[in-house]
Amino acid sequence: MNNILKKKYITTNDIIVEPNDILKEKSSNVNLPLSKEDKQLLRLMYNHVANSQDEDYAKKYHIRAAVGIAAIQVGIKKRLIAIKTKSENHSMRLALANPIITYKSEQMCYLNPGEGCLSVEEGKYHGIVPRHFHIKVEAYNLLSNSKVLIEARGFDAIVLQHEIDHLDGILYIDRINKLDPDYKKEDWISI
Numbered sequence: 001m002n003n004i005l006k007k008k009y010i011t012t013n014d015i016i017v018e019p020n021d022i023l024k025e026k027s028s029n030v031n032l033p034l035s036k037e038d039k040q041l042l043r044l045m046y047n048h049v050a051n052s053q054d055e056d057y058a059k060k061y062h063i064r065a066a067v068g069i070a071a072i073q074v075g076i077k078k079r080l081i082a083i084k085t086k087s088e089n090h091s092m093r094l095a096l097a098n099p100i101i102t103y104k105s106e107q108m109c110y111l112n113p114g115e116g117c118l119s120v121e122e123g124k125y126h127g128i129v130p131r132h133f134h135i136k137v138e139a140y141n142l143l144s145n146s147k148v149l150i151e152a153r154g155f156d157a158i159v160l161q162h163e164i165d166h167l168d169g170i171l172y173i174d175r176i177n178k179l180d181p182d183y184k185k186e187d188w189i190s191i
């Protein structure tokens, strides 16, 4: 059993920060139904994201605010991600196993002023990260205890692509144009 499962909470010290080759590794699918350990890990991950959005908690425990986390960021190469986002009219709460992107729009978008990641030092990189504006994802969601088909646009779609990228060993900084970090096409939507 991994050490992280002996903990009640994920702490800042548990999070792997780049450069670290582990972050470049591909994660493996987990068996369904989820094992007790995988459920526990997903809950730890989801709680970390939710707690990080509580200003007092985040301050007290010195954790950075986040909208998502992937298991590889705590060193576990399993296709598990947790996400909590909130926008004006809706919120997205996900603790997913084996997410697969089944649809990607041709329309691209990017987060303005740029993406962030618990595994990347704040302010170290700058640049535009191209993402599909509209995606569909199939996965098992622990929070609803069911297989789900998620349709996401804009910010939610960006967060899902960012977290699923982690499972394939890709960081957002890998998607920034090396020659021109500010490169974007005219029709890309700024989010």
Ligand SMILES: [Zn+2]
Binding pocket: 116, 117, 118, 119, 162, 163, 166
């Ligand atoms: Zn990240």
